[in-house]
Amino acid sequence: MSKKDFIEVDGTVKQILPGGTFTVELDEPKIEIIGFLSGKMRQNHIRVLAGDRVKMELSPYDLTKGRITYRFK
Numbered sequence: 095m096s097k098k099d100f101i102e103v104d105g106t107v108k109q110i111l112p113g114g115t116f117t118v119e120l121d122e123p124k125i126e127i128i129g130f131l132s133g134k135m136r137q138n139h140i141r142v143l144a145g146d147r148v149k150m151e152l153s154p155y156d157l158t159k160g161r162i163t164y165r166f167k
Contacts, residue, residue, distance in 0.1 A: 100151040103160070105129075107146045116142060116162065118150060127152075129162045140165055 109117040118129040149164035
């Protein structure tokens with residue numbers, strides 16, 4: 095899959111789970127999904143806390159999990 099095949103959505107982190115995963119509530123469809131940090135966010139030690147606004151990438155094949163790619167300031 096290429097970069098353009100992913101669905102980009104915005105959401106809010108609701109809960110921090112063990113293992114670097116988060117529960118994120120999406121803006122557009124009001125659903126909660128599981129999100130994990132992308133490699134660059136782990137590498138650069140970007141901290142994500144509950145209540146932060148984030149941008150996520152979802153695969154069109156599995157809409158229950160996503161990768162957190164950006165934390166809004």
